[in-house]
Amino acid sequence: MQIREVIQLIEQDIPLSYAEDFDNVGLLTGNPEATLKGVLITHDAIEPVIDEAIAKDLNFIVSFHPILFKGIKSLTGKNYVEKALIKALKNDIAIYAIHTALDNQSFGVSGLLAKHLGLLNTRVLIPQSGTLRQLVTYVPIADAEKVRQNLFKAGAGTIGKYDQCSFNIQGTGTYRPLESAQPYLGEIGQRHVESEERISVIFPRHLQAEIVKHLLMSHPYEEVAYEVFTLENNHPEIGMGIIGELPVPVDEEDYLKTLKTTLNLSCIRHSALRGKPLKKVAVLGGSGSFGIDMAKAAGADIYITSDLKYHDFFRGESQMILADVGHYESEQYTKMFLFEQLTKKIRNFAVALSEINTNPINYF
Numbered sequence: 001m002q003i004r005e006v007i008q009l010i011e012q013d014i015p016l017s018y019a020e021d022f023d024n025v026g027l028l029t030g031n032p033e034a035t036l037k038g039v040l041i042t043h044d045a046i047e048p049v050i051d052e053a054i055a056k057d058l059n060f061i062v063s064f065h066p067i068l069f070k071g072i073k074s075l076t077g078k079n080y081v082e083k084a085l086i087k088a089l090k091n092d093i094a095i096y097a098i099h100t101a102l103d104n105q106s107f108g109v110s111g112l113l114a115k116h117l118g119l120l121n122t123r124v125l126i127p128q129s130g131t132l133r134q135l136v137t138y139v140p141i142a143d144a145e146k147v148r149q150n151l152f153k154a155g156a157g158t159i160g161k162y163d164q165c166s167f168n169i170q171g172t173g174t175y176r177p178l179e180s181a182q183p184y185l186g187e188i189g190q191r192h193v194e195s196e197e198r199i200s201v202i203f204p205r206h207l208q209a210e211i212v213k214h215l216l217m218s219h220p221y222e223e224v225a226y227e228v229f230t231l232e233n234n235h236p237e238i239g240m241g242i243i244g245e246l247p248v249p250v251d252e253e254d255y256l257k258t259l260k261t262t263l264n265l266s267c268i269r270h271s272a273l274r275g276k277p278l279k280k281v282a283v284l285g286g287s288g289s290f291g292i293d294m295a296k297a298a299g300a301d302i303y304i305t306s307d308l309k310y311h312d313f314f315r316g317e318s319q320m321i322l323a324d325v326g327h328y329e330s331e332q333y334t335k336m337f338l339f340e341q342l343t344k345k346i347r348n349f350a351v352a353l354s355e356i357n358t359n360p361i362n363y364f
């Protein structure tokens with residue numbers, strides 16, 4: 001098995017196309033064609049983790065955060081990033097990062113946090129825009145079903161708990177084959193009139209290339225007429241953060257205690273309590289100050305995230321409690337999730353969970 005194949009298995013469920021533009025995801029070092037010895041899952045691919053991979057004879061590190069984030073102009077080992085990269089390169093260890101591609105999945109970083117906190121009726125807090133597309137094509141009636149089947153096979157027409165969704169309407173198509181054309185139906189130089197079906201399907205953005213490939217493969221015309229539109233409505237499962245509800249309203253102080261126990265925290269930084277029970281909870285794993293206004297607008301009683309600054313704690317006003325539970329702590333379930341996903345998919349190779357806690361923040 002090649003490292004490239006492991007990457008394909010990861011990206012089947014977590015396509016990189018939903019990563020944020022500022023991010024640096026995917027393969028960061030190493031040769032994708034190299035033969036896999038085994039996988040090491042970590043949160044941060046820092047030097048001690050590279051050492052662990054060497055000791056365990058694993059040559060592919062799957063990391064949550066990208067160790068290489070900003071462009072570099074030299075590689076001399078002058079800081080912790082370069083030290084890790086140089087050691088990985090010298091030892092033929094490939095490093096891969098998934099980061100915001102996983103943040104933007106409803107089952108991802110925030111989804112895992114919401115699940116462990118037992119939130120019900122969950123939905124994505126900040127849906128990503130431009131994630132849904134529509135394909136419209138025109139097919140001779142006799143060939144319509146074959147084309148529809150192929151579009152479904154490529155993943156078009158899946159909406160929530162339904163698949164094979166499409167809308168179909170019959171009408172009249174016209175065309176005139178020109179000199180060197182090889183028309184499936186009709187004569188050169190004469191306008192042809194054909195009864196056609198207009199098939200329309202929606203699909204998530206990352207499937208577009210595959211869906212168009214299946215369309216062109218199965219459509220009988222030499223020139224396939226089709227249109228792809230970006231939709232204004234969002235894919236409900238793609239975006240940052242999760243909002244949900246507690247089964248019953250809970251006293252604020254009791255909830256902070258539960259939060260501390262569940263997430264195994266030594267402290268929580270939080271804004272003033274409001275003196276009324278909590279019901280609606282918004283979570284966003286990792287740095288989440290950008291989501292404060294959305295959580296508030298969605299009616300959250302508490303927003304659980306990390307990396308909040310002094311002034312951020314004022315922004316809940318008297319409506320919403322802000323709770324900073326720590327960056328690593330808010331993302332703590334990610335490593336195990338990646339481990340379980342890969343263990344399910346790769347049976348004949350070692351997949352190891354790094355034993356190193358890479359959280360750089362300590363509490364005294």
Ligand SMILES: [Zn+2]
Nearest residue numbers: 286287327331
């Ligand atoms: Zn993070």
